[in-house]
Amino acid sequence: MKRVLAAGLELDDDKTRIDRAEVHRYLCDESYWAAGRQRETQDRLIDEAARVVGLYDGEQQIGFCRAVTDGVSFVYLADVYVLEEHRGRGLGEAMLREMVERGDLTRLKWLLHTSDMHPLYEKLGFGVPNAKVMERLPPP
Numbered sequence: 602m603k604r605v606l607a608a609g610l611e612l613d614d615d616k617t618r619i620d621r622a623e624v625h626r627y628l629c630d631e632s633y634w635a636a637g638r639q640r641e642t643q644d645r646l647i648d649e650a651a652r653v654v655g656l657y658d659g660e661q662q663i664g665f666c667r668a669v670t671d672g673v674s675f676v677y678l679a680d681v682y683v684l685e686e687h688r689g690r691g692l693g694e695a696m697l698r699e700m701v702e703r704g705d706l707t708r709l710k711w712l713l714h715t716s717d718m719h720p721l722y723e724k725l726g727f728g729v730p731n732a733k734v735m736e737r738l739p740p741p
């Protein structure tokens with residue numbers, strides 16, 4: 602599925618369109634949560650994703666996010682970014698709306714982690730979880 606946002610700008614959930622080298626570059630070199638991630642790991646995360654949504658300016662990959670799910674009870678949203686020069690124009694919100702409000706996963710429970718983007722996710726219907734939510738961190 603492809604969606605035109607404005608002249609030259611598109612959302613697309615076609616995995617084969619993902620510029621894997623560029624997504625790896627951003628996440629490995631610029632993100633705070635996946636710094637140093639190996640290319641093989643990143644490729645596997647794309648392969649295993651239930652859905653990815655890419656944001657494109659022509660052929661250039663300018664944003665990305667991915668979703669992981671058991672297909673029944675929950676979806677986990679991860680690796681959300683828009684390149685800095687394209688931020689603040691509603692593109693991140695549009696990309697995330699495509700991910701959470703369209704496609705087959707929209708009726709499931711969505712989970713995510715964020716350090717500082719709570720206002721963005723609140724616009725999309727996410728809330729701070731209650732005390733029923735727990736997490737088990739990987740061993741050090």
Ligand SMILES: CC(C)(COP(=O)(O)OP(=O)(O)OC[C@H]1O[C@@H](n2cnc3c(N)ncnc32)[C@H](O)[C@@H]1OP(=O)(O)O)[C@@H](O)C(=O)NCCC(=O)NCCS
Binds near residue numbers: 682692714720
């Ligand atoms: C998070 C990110 C994808 C948002 O993309 P964007 O295109 O700039 O976001 P939008 O312009 O669509 O903004 C939508 C809403 O997000 C929120 N938001 C955007 N930037 C924000 C910021 N720096 N701090 C807090 N909230 C912010 C606002 O509520 C905004 O709505 P408003 O413009 O009506 O105030 C982008 O800033 C980014 O890639 N940041 C670095 C990576 C990152 O932090 N990813 C998220 C990890 S959880």
